Amino acid sequence: MRHILLTALGALLLAQSPELKAQHSNETLLVRQPTLSKTHIAFTYGGDLWIANRDGSQPRRLTVAPGTESGPLFSPDGQTIAFTGTYDGNADIYTISINGGEPKRVTWHPSADVVRSWSPDGKHLLFTSTANSTTPRYPKLFTVSLNGELPQELPIIMSGNWASYSPDGQTIAYTTITDAFNTWKRYRGGMTTPIRLVNTKTMDSELIPHVNASDVQPVWIGSKVYFLSDRNRIMNVFEFDRSTKQVKQITHYTDYDVKTLTGNGSELVFEYAGRLHTLEPASGKATPVPISISPEILALRPTWKNVSNMIRNASLSPSGVRVAIEARGDIYTVPAKKGDWRNLTHSDGTHDRDPIWSPKGDKIAYVSDASGEYQLHLVDQKGEKEPEVISLGEPSFYRLTEFSPDGKKILYQDKKLNLWYMDLSAKKPVKVATDTYGPSTNLEGHFSPDGKWIVYSEKQVNYLNTVFLHEIATGKATAITDGKSDAGNAVFSRDGKYVFFTASTNTGTTVSGLDMSAYDRRVTSNMYVVVLNAKDPSPFAPESDEEKVSDSEKGNDEKKADEKKSDKKDDSKKDKKSDAAKKDEPKKDEPTPKVVVDLEGIGQRILALPIPAAALGTLAVADGGKLFYVNYGDAVTAPSLNRFDLKERKSEPFLPGVAGYTLSADGKKLLYFSGSSNVGIVDVGGKVNPGDGKVDASGLQALVDPRHEWKQMIDEFWRIERDYFYVPNMHGADWKGVKEKYAKFLPYVAHRSDLNYLIGEMMGEMVVGHNYVSGGDFPEVKPIQIGLLGADYETDNGYYRFKKVYNGENWNPNLKAPLTQPGVTVKAGEYLIAVNGRPLRATDNVYSFFENLVGKQVVLKVNSKPSESGARTVTVVPIANETGLRQMDWVEGNRRKVDAATGGKVAYVYLPNTGSDGYTFFNRYYYSQLDKDAVIIDERFNGGGFVADYIIDMLNRPLLSYWNGREGKSFTSPAASIYGPKVMIVNEYAGSGGDALPNFFRRRNLGTIIGKRTWGGLVGISGYPSLIDGGSVTSPSFGIYSPDGKWEVENIGVAPDIEVEMTPKDTQNGKDPQLEKAIETVLDQLKKNPVKRLEAPAPDNRARD
Template sequence: MNRKNVGVFVLFLLIFGSLALAKESGGARLVKQPTLSETQMAFAYAGDIWVCDRDGSHARRLTTHEAVEANPHFSPDGTQIAFTASYDNNLDVYVIDVEGGQPRRLTCHPAPDVVCGWSPDGKNVLFSSDREILNSRSRQLYHVSKTGGAPVKVMEAIAFEGSWNKDGQTLAYRPFPAAHARSSGWHLHRGGTTPPIWIINPAKNKVEKIPHGRSNDHTPMWFNDNVYFISDQDDIASNLYEYNRKTKSSRQLTFEKDWNVNSAAIRGGVIVYEVAGGLKQLEIDSGKISPIEIPIKLDSPQLRPQWKSTADQIQSIGLSKTGKRALLTARGDVYTVPLKDGSTRNITATPGIRERDALWSHNGERIAYLTENREKAPFLKHDLVLEDQKGMKPAQTVTLGIPGYLNLLSWSPNDKLILFQDNHLNLYVIELDTGEVKLIDTNQRRSRTQFSFSSDSRWLAYTVNGENYFSQIKLYHFETDTHHMLTDGMSHASHPVFAKKDYLYFTASVNTGPRQVDLDMSSQERALRSGIYAVVLAKDGKSPLLPKSGDEEVGKKEKTKAEKKAEDGADEKGEKKKDESEIVQIDFEGLLDRVIALPIPERNYDSLKVAHDGALFYIERSQPGVSNELPGFDWFAKSKLRRFDFKKKESQVAMDKVGFYTLSSDGKKLLLMTSGGRLVYADAGEKLKPKPLKLTGVKALVNPREEWKQIFNEVWWMEYQYFYDPAMHGSDWKAVYDKYEPLVEHVVCREDLNTLMVEMIGELEVGHNRVGGGDVHREKSASFGLLGADFTIDRGHYQIARIYTGEKWNPFLKAPLAVPGMDAQEGDYILAINGQALTSKDNIFSYLEGTQGTQVTLTLNSEPRLEGSREIIVEPVHSERKLRHWYWVEKNRRYVDQKTNGKVAYVYLPNTAGSGFRYFNRMFFAQIHKKAVIIDERRNGGGQAANYITDVLSREYLSGWKDRDGLVSATPAGAIYGPKVMLIDQDAGSGGDFLPYAFKRLGLGQLVGKRTWGGLIGISTNPGLIDGGFLVVPFFRFFTPDNEWRVENEGVAPDIDIDLEPDQVNQGRDSQLDKAIEVIMADLKNYKPIKLQKAPAMPTELGK
């Protein structure tokens, strides 16, 4: 498969032929986000902002930075364009003159600032940001002067985007994001995350809601006091609509059926909108629609083939027979890397083709890997390639004929077999001499197969999962095609490894039951205690731990030369002969009775491998729940590579901070991945002396055009292979490919490829379907520091309005201005930062750029003057999100406590994974003395099925207990037996859908708020993309005990439907929380407590 010898001419074509120009005929494609002036149109294309005449002619690029620029908006007079750019890895607001020049930065904050438009007078730019959001997936709206300075919040109510009417008083806005957004593809979403368009006068706090069903409405625009917007309410595609404020009714303006209208702009009775990768123009009065073609000749830096390091995209690692070279697959190529002598070799060098899972044969002569068979594209298949170790001889390609997504696992020790598996739970072997593929077994549950060949290649030990979810070890005999179950199902047995001909080592756990199903939250913080065991394979075999007497052997004679040769496996002529004593004999009668436990503690072990001297290497990992580590902690740092010495009968740490490792075929060399993802190698001895593996030569000539086509095809194919329904919900998936594939050749930057793929996978109309990342342009972060405070502008200066303290019992939260002894109070003015004078004409956050991890001097005073001021030294933090979040949580808890006279507990759940588990334990059990509880799962990010929470909430009172002194106790003690209410909203999904579903099904109480997201087809088992991008394919689905598909694309509806009313939010009130309090207090009126606070009278008779 090596194609490096194709010659200089082809390399010339790769480099210079791919300085491609976007095709001029028919106009540019993948043009988006138009904005209009009276005479011109601006739009986003290829990551830049462009300007042309209204008819599409005379297009010119206005911005040229490699970072993405988007969301252009013309000023009312048409002389300037505001846009959002990701310079310095930060989304901020910029303005540029329509004639060009240097963009001017208007915002300077680590939170994303996204341009929405202008104020009608042209003095301010309207943008959205989540910089001060307390608990929402949405944002808030701000104004910033076109000359810069302090941004001003438009209102407290959440708003994802908005547009001012020409009166400058009335705002049409979308309160929250849609499900089909960013990396998530979900056309025609009909769960709870279906945003409406609302109209508000912030000054008068008066709200008008445009009639709205369960559709996705966005991009509000004004003309003649009517609101125009995009909606998919016709259940076919997103189109343009007009809302008449006088008649209070909407009418459809466009009738696109095959493609969604994704963005639009309005000016003077004309709407220009984005559809099918191009632009169209609608004349509102006549209804006339005409396409706009924009001829563009483009030179795009991202299209240029470049040599790139691929060392940060390693997919698999291995070693040659004696460990002289490492074997890596990275970014679709196969490399051999010398540990000491020689140079790195890319033995495939195939741009636009993905090779995977490289394995070195045991004799060191050949390398096997998978490649893509494109004969029936896009229905790809994997072929097996056998290559000589230098990649210089013609490779042998073997057609496997298996339609699924394959993974190579191992060569057999005699190099005649290769073990592999597909994504449909099947385990196969191919006989290389004949090319025959044999199905060995099919697992009952999805799990990572652990396996080991016997030294004579006659046996395979491998793991399967049974109905009880436990892993079991099976043995397969190749010669007789028979299967034998080694373990009995009463333990979780895994990680088998043969030790030459005598033993099979493996791990086994008998405490794993509560943590076995990691989909369930009840598996959280459950320890996994495994022992390591050896099974003696032959009935006359001996334990590897058999005591040795230390006596001299009596009557032992010196061996003759012929006997020594025979012992070495050679005949009298010195030729090697078959050694019958090396055949692995497994006697199944009484096999389980010959299982011996190694004398080590039961801990969390995996990755067993046997070295050349018989020592057993394995990894000991940390136990969940033992500690709560600092943010950003590298879990490899707690993993240890251990070595068990059978002569000493003890285990020692061979190396710390090892996450993964592999062993050479001769058992003498180790290649290890350590903390931080570093690769090192070492001899397989008692104490490792690791040396770094040099990866400077791991690089490839990347041709973006070819790679992008490969990525697009593989995304389509992995959706086809991994989606839980083989019939793709009735979708003609090949027709979907044919619809989107022609646009791939118009992609001129990696970011646009992501946008195109999101649209494609969105055709499945399901949740948890995401694609993104990859080799996009990335900038070095500006490292902003933040002070953990809100500011207002008073008398021309910044005044501290609120200092966030981090509340209590949050050891990882740093509140810069709330540190004890810090002389800063709410109401103080910040007059200078590091000696630089600060006024409202300045942006305070620009003074904090680059201050993360440093000390900053603030000049403060209780009055806005330098006289009498003081200086303090603070250490800014990189994020305020947790500070603001915990302020919101504790404010709600105190509010509920106050409003209910201490009768009702308040518990917030940010997700149904680790954080949700910890929040629940922290907040619920501290309040079990209260009579009732409000569970708030708004904005719940999901994670697991929260059966643990519903189990606790469902606890029934079983008994009381009387001590001689003090209060009585209860069993279960950790319970609140009174009324329960759950708050839900459109931002709660996945596990945040399941929790209110379970709460409702169990009859625990009423649901208050808004319909949840509606996504219970779960994620994800497919691999990532060739350039490091991600694809999340939903591969399993929830159904009810009534055997019905529910919740997906419908959400969980509340019993009491109530919006988070914007006018009340602007007044500092939470309408949903207030309703929950009202409901639970009404329930308490009729509730008779069942937990007894007093024991019965003491018995007066003996024996009672």
């Protein structure tokens, strides 16, 4: 019956989408990015470039390099294919004959060079690159000859991802901004891409009639431009007739988006539902092109892989002789010294996580999604038996914390902010607490030594954590801190007499990690101890050294006492001899400490430890009363693991550079984490040096079947989105239906990039920003960096000439300009004659001469004339990225423009993002211009980061008072403020935190906003479980709504008060219409409301009055 139901479901799905019905039983889907000639069709599959006959027959692979190939385009004569390849760790343009052979490299710049079109004569390629951009957030258009000479930048201020030549080569159709919908379908924010047609000689242009939708991938056929658009929700092919100015829909698909539209001058080809189709423009008839490729592809073979660099979690055995490790979805144990590692789970296609070793050493617990949802598994320490499986509760993501000391309970957390313990005998989960705020929680608890109490900290409504004691017998929780400090990291002492914790009273504005106002606020904590039993003394009771009385002065009673002590010492020696004789006898279990908690008056039994205040955390108590903790340091000081000796009452460094560690159950061994995947086991006493006790896990291996892993990762990604998305309705998407819709393509995934593409397509159905997929186990490609000199080039008289040299800031390590270093001083207009003795000529590509030279000394031969004669040599050190130099040049140029145009009255402040760079830029440029009357805040291309409440607060500081002294000028309160008009410039690339900034700027009525509507991506992402092969996905876990209770900005953006377009013609020769409008606006506002600076009034005569 089950088989019948599945068959019926499959028939229903095929009936809804007839295009998915395979025309041939062995047809391959997920063939992508087609291009068409008169005789062939080329496409990508499995990360490689393929070619077939026009009917799809006889497909053959053209490339086999470890890197990936994308975006193939046939030359006009159909004999050559241009494509973008990532062979050396960077995206560059290559060409290859349709007959195969070695690809020929065309570009070398370290920015991503992506081919977009052939020139009609077949001599040049049109491509996009961020090579000369002032930020990596937007590309520009370039042309390059097939010989790979110096690419020529087109005089278009910025472009998007797509461009193509008209048949006469006079006009280019291009998208003006980059796509925002790769994982965001039905996107409607400020980056909905229009298509502009520009005459490359006159710079006159027109827009294809645009609605608030994404129009992409323009292709010319005659005087008509064909393109893809989701203006009717699903991407389809549309036609724009230049003569009638009308737009017409050509295809009418309603389920899957049309992808990758290209043409050959008379026909079109596109990708839809994983299959290639040709399209006859006049009739609108689409014809599927079936492709059948043998599944015997190298990337699909099961292979043994070393997984030692993928260690994620680890737990010590009770005595510290072995360590349980999670790596690539399996659970291993590795010996501290002798023996071999063993794989306990061998769970191909299953993700096993979070191993913890039981106190008795017989079992290891972990969570596994073997059933399709994460459950608790308990396996014997050698992995010889089938694991015991226990449900942890409703479907969710779980993290195990620890066993109870008697091994009968396990403490764990779920994604839903809950702390639980599992009663292993009853197989029943018991909820301990629920945290107050999401999207993540630090609600981590610890058992008391007798297993009857749990100590944990829970965030309260005031955003501060409070330490609680939970009594297991009654289920009652009692706060033991007063809520006036941020208390946490609580642990019991091993004898059960104390609870140690940290607490801070200067968390202040750092209580939300989302706010920029948390920056530069060094939060420090002190260490405290709670005496649980009211009858126990303080561990820091006063001590006093007293002189011993000599025997001659002792009385008879004292002598008798000494004799008894001597007898005891003799007995002790006998006992030690007896112990030695019993060395081989089985050890008896130590008695379980009895924990007595007197809750009444417990707050008065909280004492401070003599440990200096710092960023303290991650406490654990080892054998011998040794309290371990991490000092997380600050911007200057690295983290370190420290040890406090309760008996000696002093602290000392234990292991520098270590922030992660755990203890064995007996408290005698410590496991530390160093670097990404290095672990070591050391004794808790004595001196330890970095690297001591290193555990050799270098041989860890797993048999990896890509198909099994890929299926598991699709399932896990689907569950991550289900559980972490900020609203449970998935924005109205039928999330189960989405899985069914795309899971049918999984059998055709042939490369890790295919899996990421498929995940991205599923993400897109949620219609939300900040949904990203990245990484994973890709074939290894050795990166070869290209060195840069921080310059623009041109060719003249057969040589390269420096067109512009960027100064940067040589005092700033991040903005060093190679050509302006002392002793180098290369100037614009000089010629570059040779590089490391190799003559450089105009027919060469200058960037190819700097392969693998980043950070290395390079000898340049330069001259003031195009000749070898009279040339001088200079030694420079090329850099890997010069975008920062270009950005600083643009920013300083804008500042000078504003200063000159306003007579020095207006400040200019650029904000590249709302993260650390934006914070630094604001502090540097705003406060250095406090002498100005007004300010222009430019947040175009703002990459977001955090909520810039700090910047909004600083801009919203009205004048409160003047202060006068006998000498010097009067000053103001607040002093650090510009009191006059404020204007903000925005554009389509400003997003996330760059959306919030203008939104709050408007909400505070701070001034006028000028430019274009912003991106509209104002949801947030936090931490997520990694995928089994190291790949990552996000799921927006919090979203914004306004003070009046309405969702805002997301998928909308922030519209300007004054919209200013940036057309090609209006932006020639460095013109910036948006900046010019901002200057005009702020000057007009200053004229209407000039800033007045008052002189001090006449002195009072109070002594006479």
